[in-house]
Amino acid sequence: QPTYKYTYFDARLRGEFIRFILSYAGVEFEDNRVKGEDWPSLKPTTPFGQVPVLEVKKGSKVTEIAQSQAIARYLANEFGxxxxxxxxxxxxxxxxxxxxxxxxxxxxxxxxxxxxxxxxxxxxxxxxxxxxxxxxxxxxxxxxxxxxxxxxxxxxxxxxxxxxxxxxxxxxxxxxxxxxxxxxxxxxxxxxxxxxxxx
Ligand code: GSH
Structure with a gap:
């Protein structure tokens, strides 16, 4: 079973429907809410300088998925x-x-x-x-x-x-x-x- 870390701002906005999907899936996920002041240092570490980003950890391998709809499609395939x-x-x-x-x-x-x-x-x-x-x-x-x-x-x-x-x-x-x-x-x-x- 992979583990999930979900990074978005401390808001619903574009990111909340993924939290709905993760909740529906019934999986534990780290709900990582970036504060405004921490964003400038985090931004360059994300695939496209934007959030949301879902990190999927399988064993020692971590895969980052940016783009909300790519995240949603991945989870939709995983969880029916x-x-x-x-x-x-x-x-x-x-x-x-x-x-x-x-x-x-x-x-x-x-x-x-x-x-x-x-x-x-x-x-x-x-x-x-x-x-x-x-x-x-x-x-x-x-x-x-x-x-x-x-x-x-x-x-x-x-x-x-x-x-x-x-x-x-x-x-x-x-x-x-x-x-x-x-x-x-x-x-x-x-x-x-x-x-x-x-x-
Ligand atoms: N098409 C992207 C998606 O659907 O995920 C858009 C992502 C996007 O616009 N993210 C905004 C963001 O990261 C927040 S909703 N803004 C901060 C920035 O660009 O520095």
């Missing part, structure tokens, strides 16, 4: 969060990529004056895509008949919405999926014991 075949996996990855783009847009909106249009336009447009897709698949999951890493990512993304409950009333299938993911005992337990924070 993919589909039944390559085609289902491609569609799961498609949703993951869309959510990654959405997060990129969300973080860019912080650094410009577009936060408002983000909340009135970009969130609703994207959540409508996912609502329609859930409606089409018809069983509460994005792909096939079981939970995938994209379902977990979509659920975690709702953390960043202002007035989440009210907002999600317009997207009842996303709301139900979010509730289902957060009710999975190992994820519910993580949410209970994780550090507090606004983001």
């Amino acid at each position: 969060l993919y589909g039944r075949n390559n085609l289902e996996n491609a569609v799961i990855d498609m949703y993951g990529a869309q959510l990654g783009d959405l997060f990129d847009a969300f973080s860019t909106s912080f650094n410009s004056n577009t936060t408002l249009s983000f909340f009135t336009e970009v969130w609703p447009r994207n959540f409508q895509f996912f609502e329609d897709r859930l409606n089409k698949n018809g069983n509460g999951f994005l792909v096939g008949k079981r939970l995938s890493w994209a379902d977990i990512y979509l659920s975690q993304m709702t953390d960043f919405i202002q007035n989440k409950d009210e907002f999600l009333n317009k997207f009842p299938l996303v709301k139900a999926l979010d509730k289902k993911v957060r009710s999975i005992p190992k994820i519910a337990d993580w949410i209970k014991r994780r550090p507090d924070g606004d983001f």
Whole structure:
């Protein structure tokens, strides 16, 4: 059994869905939360100067994985969060990529004056895509008949919405999926014991 060290900032943001996945997997992981003042010295030691990074230690061999979606896919393969075949996996990855783009847009909106249009336009447009897709698949999951890493990512993304409950009333299938993911005992337990924070 490998051991896992997960490095991200002391925040949920782009890194939290991986913590959901690690919790779902039921594996112990070191939740290494880098402080702002320690980041400049750590940055050059990471593969691309960014976090998240997952270190997977098997025996004496340590492999570092950067890029959140590469980490998610690795864990999905290890812990049964993919589909039944390559085609289902491609569609799961498609949703993951869309959510990654959405997060990129969300973080860019912080650094410009577009936060408002983000909340009135970009969130609703994207959540409508996912609502329609859930409606089409018809069983509460994005792909096939079981939970995938994209379902977990979509659920975690709702953390960043202002007035989440009210907002999600317009997207009842996303709301139900979010509730289902957060009710999975190992994820519910993580949410209970994780550090507090606004983001
Ligand atoms: N595409 C990458 C991923 O999905 O992991 C983006 C990683 C990224 O933007 N990381 C940010 C970071 O490390 C935090 S969310 N910022 C600090 C820096 O670039 O110095």
